[in-house]
Amino acid sequence: MLFLDEGSFEQQFNLGEFAATNTVSRAFHPERVAFLSALSKKLLSSATTRGHPDLVTVAYFCRKASLSRFERQHLDSSIKNRWGRGVCLHICPGNIPLNFAFSFFMGFLSGNVNLVRLPSRVFPQATLFLEFLKALLQEPQWQKLASQMTFFRSSRNSPKLLQILDLVDAMVVWGGDTTVIDFREKAGSPGLVFLGFPDRVSSCVLNAPLIANSSDVEIRNLAERFYNDTFLVDQNACSSPSLLFWVGSQADCRAAQEIFFASLQGVVDEKWAIEGTNLIEKQLDLFRLCGAHNRAFKLERATRDIWIFDGSATAPKSFRLGVFTQHNLDALEEISEHCRPREQTLTYYGYEPADFAVMCEGGPLNVDRIVPVGRALDMGLIWDGRNTIYELSRQLLVE
Amino acid sequence: MNADSIFEPLAWLDAHHRKHCDYYRYYAETAFADNPTTKEELPFVPVRAFKEFDLFSVPEDAIVKVMHSSGTTGAPSKIYLDNATAKAQTKSLALDFKKNIGKSRLPMLIVDNEKTVNSRSGYSARQAAINGFSMFAKKKCLALDEKNQIRVEPVLAFLEEHEDEPILVFGFTFLIYEFLLNIRNKNIASIDLGRATILHGGGWKKLADKSISNTALKALALQTVNCKKLVNYYGMIEQTGSIYFECEKGRLHAPETGDILTRSFRDLSVVEAGNPGIIQVFSTLQHSYPGHSILTEDIGLVLPGGECSCGNPRPSVEILGRLERAEVRGCSDAISG
Numbered sequence: 204m205l206f207l208d209e210g211s212f213e214q215q216f217n218l219g220e221f222a223a224t225n226t227v228s229r230a231f232h233p234e235r236v237a238f239l240s241a242l243s244k245k246l247l248s249s250a251t252t253r254g255h256p257d258l259v260t261v262a263y264f265c266r267k268a269s270l271s272r273f274e275r276q277h278l279d280s281s282i283k284n285r286w287g288r289g290v291c292l293h294i295c296p297g298n299i300p301l302n303f304a305f306s307f308f309m310g311f312l313s314g315n316v317n318l319v320r321l322p323s324r325v326f327p328q329a330t331l332f333l334e335f336l337k338a339l340l341q342e343p344q345w346q347k348l349a350s351q352m353t354f355f356r357s358s359r360n361s362p363k364l365l366q367i368l369d370l371v372d373a374m375v376v377w378g379g380d381t382t383v384i385d386f387r388e389k390a391g392s393p394g395l396v397f398l399g400f401p402d403r404v405s406s407c408v409l410n411a412p413l414i415a416n417s418s419d420v421e422i423r424n425l426a427e428r429f430y431n432d433t434f435l436v437d438q439n440a441c442s443s444p445s446l447l448f449w450v451g452s453q454a455d456c457r458a459a460q461e462i463f464f465a466s467l468q469g470v471v472d473e474k475w476a477i478e479g480t481n482l483i484e485k486q487l488d489l490f491r492l493c494g495a496h497n498r499a500f501k502l503e504r505a506t507r508d509i510w511i512f513d514g515s516a517t518a519p520k521s522f523r524l525g526v527f528t529q530h531n532l533d534a535l536e537e538i539s540e541h542c543r544p545r546e547q548t549l550t551y552y553g554y555e556p557a558d559f560a561v562m563c564e565g566g567p568l569n570v571d572r573i574v575p576v577g578r579a580l581d582m583g584l585i586w587d588g589r590n591t592i593y594e595l596s597r598q599l600l601v602e
Numbered sequence: 603m604n605a606d607s608i609f610e611p612l613a614w615l616d617a618h619h620r621k622h623c624d625y626y627r628y629y630a631e632t633a634f635a636d637n638p639t640t641k642e643e644l645p646f647v648p649v650r651a652f653k654e655f656d657l658f659s660v661p662e663d664a665i666v667k668v669m670h671s672s673g674t675t676g677a678p679s680k681i682y683l684d685n686a687t688a689k690a691q692t693k694s695l696a697l698d699f700k701k702n703i704g705k706s707r708l709p710m711l712i713v714d715n716e717k718t719v720n721s722r723s724g725y726s727a728r729q730a731a732i733n734g735f736s737m738f739a740k741k742k743c744l745a746l747d748e749k750n751q752i753r754v755e756p757v758l759a760f761l762e763e764h765e766d767e768p769i770l771v772f773g774f775t776f777l778i779y780e781f782l783l784n785i786r787n788k789n790i791a792s793i794d795l796g797r798a799t800i801l802h803g804g805g806w807k808k809l810a811d812k813s814i815s816n817t818a819l820k821a822l823a824l825q826t827v828n829c830k831k832l833v834n835y836y837g838m839i840e841q842t843g844s845i846y847f848e849c850e851k852g853r854l855h856a857p858e859t860g861d862i863l864t865r866s867f868r869d870l871s872v873v874e875a876g877n878p879g880i881i882q883v884f885s886t887l888q889h890s891y892p893g894h895s896i897l898t899e900d901i902g903l904v905l906p907g908g909e910c911s912c913g914n915p916r917p918s919v920e921i922l923g924r925l926e927r928a929e930v931r932g933c934s935d936a937i938s939g
Contacts, residue, residue, distance in 0.1 A: 479926035480899055482870060483880070486633065487648045493628035494655055500632045507869050 205337055207355040213363050216355065218290070218318075218370050225316040225351050227287030230596040231274055235312060238345055240267035245335050255328040261304050264582065270312075273584055278592060285596040287314025288396055289372030294386055295319065296378040300326035303354075305582040306375050311352070312584065313595035315373060319354045320364070365389065373595050376400065398594055400441075400587055403547035404521045407432075407444035407576060408538060410553025411451030411531075414459035419466075425552055426466040428577025432550060434475045434508075435580075438523040442548040442572070442579040445522040446514070447529040448538055456531040460505070468506035475508065477524070485510075485524040492518055514541065536562055542569040547587060552576045608861055609641050611886040612894055616644055619892035622659035625651075626892040641861060642872045646882050646897040649679070652840055658682035660890045671727045671839045678726075679840055684890040691843025691887050692737065698857045699738055702847035703799055703833065709764040710739035711757065711798070713773025713781045715746040727804060727839045728774055734842065735772050735801070745773075745781060752784045758792060771800040775834070778802045779819055786826045795827040803835035803845075816852065836921055840893045844885035846919060853910050853918035860885045862919050864904050865897065875906045878922055899925045 207216055228235060246252045246262035253259060263269065274282070291310035295303035303319050310317040321329065333354060340349040357364045368374070369391030376386045376399045383399035390397055407429070414422065433443045449456040477485075493499060496516070503511045512522075514530040522528070530541050535558060538549070549570045551559075559573050571588035574581070584591050616638060620627045630645040638644045651657065654677070658665060664684040671679035683691075712719070718728050736742060743760035747753050761769075773781065778800060785793055800823060816834060823829040836846040836854045844860035856862050863872055864879025873879040881902045888894040901922045910918050 477868065482867065483648050483650070483897060483899060483925070486870065486897070487650055487654075489633045490625070490629045490648065490651050491654070493632055494625055497624070497628070499628040502632050 205340065205349060205352065205354060206333060207353060209356045209358060209361075212355040212357050213361060216353070216363060218367050221318070221353065222290050222316065222370075225290075227289060227316060228314040228351075229283070230285035230287065230314040230592055231278060231282050231312055232314060235314070235348075236267065236270050236274075238339070238348060239265040239270060239308065239311070241345070242336060242339055243267070245339055246332075249335070251331060255331065257301050258328045258331060260581070261301050261332065264305070265308060277585060277590060281598060282592075284599045284601065285314070285593070286599060287316065288595060288597050289315065290370070291315035291317050291373040291375065291595060292367065292371040293317065293319040294374070294376045294378065294382065295322060296382075297322040297324060300328045301332060302377055302582075303329070304332055306377065307352070307354075309584060309586075309591040310373070310375060310595055313592050315595060317352045318367070318371065319352070321354055321356050323356060323358075371395065374398065375591075375595070396595065398589065398591065401545075402520060403441035403545050403571075403587065404446070404543050405442045405444045405548040405550070405579060406446035406448060406538075406542070406546060406570075407550045407579075408448040408450060408535065408552075408554065409459065409463070409576075411449045411455040411459040413553035414463055415451075415455050417462075422462055422466045423469070425576060426463065426470045428575075429467060429550075429552075430470045430474065431577055432579035434471055434525060437477075437481065438521075438525060440580055441521075443521075443523075444548070444550055444579065445518070445527055446541070446543070447527050448541065449529060449531045450533070450535050450537075451531075452533075453531060460529075464505040464509050468509060471506075471508050471525070477508075481524055485526065488518070488523070488526065492516060517543065536565070538562075539566075539568050544569075546570045548572045548574065548579050550574055550576045550579050608859070608884065608886050612641060612644055612861075612884055613638060615886065615888065615892075615894040618889070619659045619894070623657055623892050625655050625657055626659070641884060641895075642863065644884075644895045646895045647892055648897045649838070649840055649899060652679035652681060652891075652893070653677045656680060656682070657893075658891045660684045665890065669730050669839055669842065681839055681842070681893065682891045687888065687890040690889070692734070694843045694857060694859045694887055695734055695845060696737070698845055698847060699735070703738075703770065703801065705768070707740045708738060708768060708770040708799075709741045709743075709760070710736065711743050711745050711760060711769060711771045712736075713745045713771060713777050715748055715750060716744055717748055719744065730839055730842060731774070731804060731837075732772070735770075738770065745771075746777070750777065750780060752781060752788070752790070754788075754790060761793065761795075767797070769795075769798045771795060771798050771829075773800075773802055774804045775802045775819070779814060779822070782819075782822050782826045786822075793827050795823070795829040798827075798829055798831070800829055800832045801835065802832065803837060836919065838883075838896075838898065840896055841883055841885045841888065843887045844883070849910060849912035849914050849918070851910055851912045853905065853912070853920055855910070855912075855914045855918045856907075856916045858916070859887050862902075862904055862917055864902060870897075875904050875909075875917075878903050880925065881919065881921075901925060 243262045243265045252262060293306040293310060295306055303321055307317055307319050339345055368389050373396040374390055376383050379402045383401045387397055387399060436443060449459060500512055500516050505511050508525045510526045512528045514528050516528050546569050562568060620630055634645040635643055665682045666685050667683045667688060669681040712732055714728060714732060719732055721729055743756060745752060745757050820832050823832050834848040844857050846854035846856055848854050861884040863882050865882055866873050866879055878901060881898045881900045883898060884895050902919045903922060904917060904919050907915050907917045
């Protein structure tokens with residue numbers, strides 16, 4: 204059964220049967236890679252896909268070339284003796300349409316049989332994804348894979364879901380601290396492999412003299428990519444930067460900030476739709492920040508929508524809706540002093556990957572991911588510092 | 603009366619709350635200019651702050667009453683009253699009631715039930731409104747049973763007892779609507795409210811969801827109970843005592859103690875009168891808690907004082923709806939489900 208709605212999941216789903224009729228596969232098995240690249244082709248050949256940028260991203264993610272690159276770069280020869288753990292349950296957030304697809308890829312490529320809980324809201328791009336998947340599974344060469352995955356909806360406190368929690372072999376839980384803690388407490392099996400993705404914060408480092416001397420076109424291009432990392436999702440994603448590091452002289456930092464914020468506001472004016480009560484939430488966040496710290500802060504409204512606090516302000520969770528803190532630094536190395544405890548992604552502009560490699564020679568930087576501005580929201584099989592293919596598979600040792 | 607003539611007491615309250623309520627001071631210093639010179643520049647508190655924080659500006663032992671909003675979504679608002687503020691609210695309400703409804707001390711038919719009126723679990727918005735308006739009652743009768751169905755016998759007896767005098771019918775808008783429907787469906791022809799004023803407010807969102815307009819409600823009242831005088835009001839538990847009564851032109855006028863403006867949906871800047879925006883309400887009565895300047899989540903259209911053809915010189919508002927709670931985009935606040 205590929206897809207079960209709330210009612211049929213509750214009444215018909217039987218984990219024992221589901222697990223018994225399925226066998227795990229080797230991790231990164233060529234057949235599974237081939238299946239995903241066939242799915243990618245199907246998605247990319249459809250015009251409707253192109254109407255959903257996030258679905259296009261999903262399609263690119265599972266292209267043959269990108270999966271092979273991942274295998275070359277991030278998997279060693281042990282992969283030949285790595286196997287799925289069994290039934291892997293995925294608990295996916297209710298408000299990101301296609302997070303479940305990436306979570307599924309992680310479990311599927313690790314060789315598991317997958318049970319994926321869909322967001323309760325029905326998103327058109329999620330429906331499309333499932334339709335393409337279903338169509339592909341009806342083709343003769345893929346038919347046997349059909350029994351190895353089930354996508355379902357259920358209420359949060361579904362008795363069936365609670366019952367399953369005790370029996371699965373692996374669990375991947377998204378959706379922040381509360382959800383992760385909740386499911387970790389409910390999970391029963393002592394041997395369970397639990398992969399939880401809690402709340403994180405992210406930052407961005409910008410080369411101030413480079414920006415101060417860039418052309419309008421270059422700045423605009425940077426601003427658009429930065430917009431996609433932040434305002435596009437109301438700065439709500441864990442990987443959306445909320446802290447900005449400006450590296451350069453004070454004069455360069457000031458000049459770069461002025462140019463960059465003006466250009467970014469231009470992009471925001473064109474693209475951002477601040478919805479419903481969010482405008483009031485942004486105001487209320489100031490109240491919450493003061494309340495959490497029991498003091499007032501110096502707020503600089505750089506532009507209409509870009510609000511800046513000095514680096515001493517830390518929000519109870521993270522800033523959102525166009526609120527940032529910033530530090531002006533003399534050198535790139537100073538970043539490490541200012542990284543926060545739950546720093547996940549550091550995006551950069553005006554630097555090379557090698558610059559960070561050099562930096563880390565003195566000791567690790569307290570982040571999990573360093574990517575160029577514009578790629579903060581790109582999902583990967585390595586997430587929150589974990590290679591999910593290794594985490595969700597088991598290594599068979601033969602000596 | 604110049605709308606800005608209440609700026610001075612509001613500025614005084616701003617200074618008072620900055621001095622005596624830490625949360626308000628931190629917020630005001632962070633988000634607003636130090637010395638406001640117009641009401642537009644005064645700090646405003648988002649109404650939701652009263653749900654999340656305990657806000658008061660008097661010593662804790664001076665607080666005599668805590669009011670709670672009904673809180674249909676999330677936690678209820680908590681409004682801290684001292685004696686002086688509670689009295690000022692009552693006095694202001696009495697004044698405006700007399701001006702808008704007429705003679706006080708009327709027989710009052712309360713369109714609500716025993717459970718709401720005598721609930722001890724805090725002090726809900728409905729209960730607060732009923733208690734507030736009950737001081738104008740000569741005699742009271744509860745019109746609904748626990749299931750919000752009309753109590754036919756007691757209501758008929760009450761109407762008979764007061765058949766020669768004007769009466770006041772009071773209730774939340776959606777309850778009035780269901781009350782009238784109830785009468786129509788049960789075909790109770792003997793209920794004649796031709797001599798009554800129906801005063802209703804709050805809970806209009808449930809009606810807006812059903813697309814019932816104020817006009818439709820008036821038509822229903824005339825058709826079912828022969829009542830020609832329906833008066834809507836706008837008010838909130840966070841500013842009890844400052845009530846906006848509906849005039850004969852269908853607009854809701856600010857009381858002497860209040861003022862109103864609208865802010866932009868895009869950046870909260872003040873929008874010019876006559877354009878829709880997010881409603882901000884002012885009241886000079888809020889001494890024990892910083893509720894003198896509140897940003898609501900209601901959408902309305904404000905006309906400046908003196909522009910309503912009814913002759914009331916106070917600014918007026920037409921309520922257009924309520925802001926939707928926005929969907930959370932991104933993952934940090936995701937609730938699985």
